[in-house]
Amino acid sequence: SVFQDDLDLLLDSPSSLTVASSARGSIKEKPGFNAGEDAAALRKAMEGIGTTEKTLIDILTGRSNAQRQLICKAYQDVTGRTLVDDLEGDTHGDFEDILVALVTPPAQFDCDEYIRATKGAGTTDRTLIEIFASRSNKQIKALSDAYLAKTGNSLIDSLKSEVSGDYGKALIALAEFKSSEVHVVFGQVLYEAGEKKWGTDESKFIDILSHRSIPQLRQMLVEYKSLSGKTLQESIESEMSGKLEDLLVAVVKCVKSVPAYLAERLNKGMKGMGTNESTLTRILVSRSEIDLLDVKAEYKKMYGCSLYSAVEAETSGDYGQTLLKICGEKD
Template sequence: MYVCMYICIHTYVFRHKLYWCINQHKCPWLRAVLEKEIICNRRHQNNPPLCISSMLQAARGTVKPSQNFNATQDAEVLYKAMKGIGTDEDAILQLLVARSNAQRQQIKVAYKTQFGKDLVDTLKGELGGKFETLIVGLMAAPLAYDVSALRNAIKGAGTDEKVLVEILASRTPQQVKEIVAAYRKEYDDDLEEDISGDTSGHFKRLLVILLQGNRQSGVQGGNVEADAQVLFKAGEQKFGTDEQTFVTILGNRSAEHLRKVFDAYMKLAGFEMEESIKRETSGGLRDLLLAVVKCARSVPTYFAETLYYAMKGAGTDDDTLIRVMVTRSEVDLFDVRTEFRKLFACSLFSMIKGDTGGDYRKALLLLCGGDDA
């Protein structure tokens, strides 16, 4: 039975094989589970439900586990690349970008076991600038990366609201709960308290709601039209704006429910929800509300836009570029690339190529995984 289940689940990412698996399978309970998963996926093409969706997401990343992986051999290659005078940056990036995050964690262990040194500390000592930031980011486990990014965003001078918005608007409720727990474990601090102490107003309230990780599931059938009406009255039909209504509804309803609300709102108001938010709100709250709406519609599209505006115009927002490329490389970067090409006059690959340079550019282009020109 377990062999059958392994085969069925691992062929799930290949749709034609999955249908064969269902038709041939002898386990009625597993057949029912897989059929239900297909139906769920059809309804949530942009934002698939959890269940087996993590496997679907992995299939949409540009970075895959390396075949015939050997952590000990990889550790030796990295050691030689950083031994003595000079550093072979190309060898480092070619190896690490071509490994999955789980494999990189194994390489870290093998490196310390063989050479008695911490690999990340060694990389920091040998590399520099944006290239170092990118490679060190790739070496962090995904959860640890998010936790560290949030910590850096709220500690020190000023608050990097862009990081708070990007992470908390785009992660699933379960991922947010894991972030909160990992933050407490790592820093012995409460993430909600730290964010609350660094933000204010309705921006803070929406962040706190998102930090609870308690979004409703599914579509609340009778509430779709009602939510659209309430949002319309709270903004366009009101002198001033009832920000709390936007915060409560957009912060608590499921992505599936919100997509239906947006459709109902369009019919009612004659324009998209994003247009109302831009007119009725400002500052950090506007940015967060827009991010929530965009992620409810399509997470890959949200990140395609984020990457575009990180590189558009004079200068490059390298922190955002690195953060998105690192965090989406094994999740949905292939879909982000596809949406990028639909939205803009160039491919993600070509924009990165024209906006960056050196080993930093080489590593980013390898992460991108191909040109959609």
């Protein structure tokens, strides 16, 4: 079957969970960068009557995050105010949110998104699932450190008060970023725990998924299919329900391809009634220096239209312009 061929190819393809390169990002460092000049231009764009939004967009989407941090420092040195405060004072709504996201260090942005997802009544599980399934161990460690620095509490303790049941156990296992290798024949173990007598041994299943050594997990997907005749995702979907199913399916999708999983999240965020702007902002900003080019390629493959044109059709104004600049070339 086509899927089996896909699985065989999978074993040799790179993974966004392990590749630590920005080669597949849409945003690159600006050559000849000058933080002082940029800070002055931003200041000028916000002072006086009316804000020059185009300047804000061009500068902030045309620099890497590391360069934006230097701009923030130069801005504060000259004005005595933080760039974030001034952006919040001069812009509003989704446009304000995306500019602030761009000038926030990546681990801090993940931390802010985590806090936003767990604030108020009811936890936004879709956001938690997306973050913990798609981030590498290194990113989760950085998020965890940022959370501790910001709140004085541990991320794991916070999660324990937010989530429960097998879903909670699985999410916490992912958040503990264990990267130790697990030497077992994955497919066999999962088959024993799964198809044969599902429901008795979710913990074994969760343990394997949360250790996420990508080569081993991919090998497991291939073995599972040849052992049980169906894909692991199909098994999870037929045997589980609710948030645990959502989380484990997301993990399996990310083991196969983080960009494909995120392309699907973006598509869902733009479908139906109203656009989910916070999802678009989070994914485009957080992947802009990691694998957004791959997300774009997967989007086109999966939906037959470019991510650029989908974003263009679903968003407008300065916010839409900012998203399109992050997207990069019209493809």
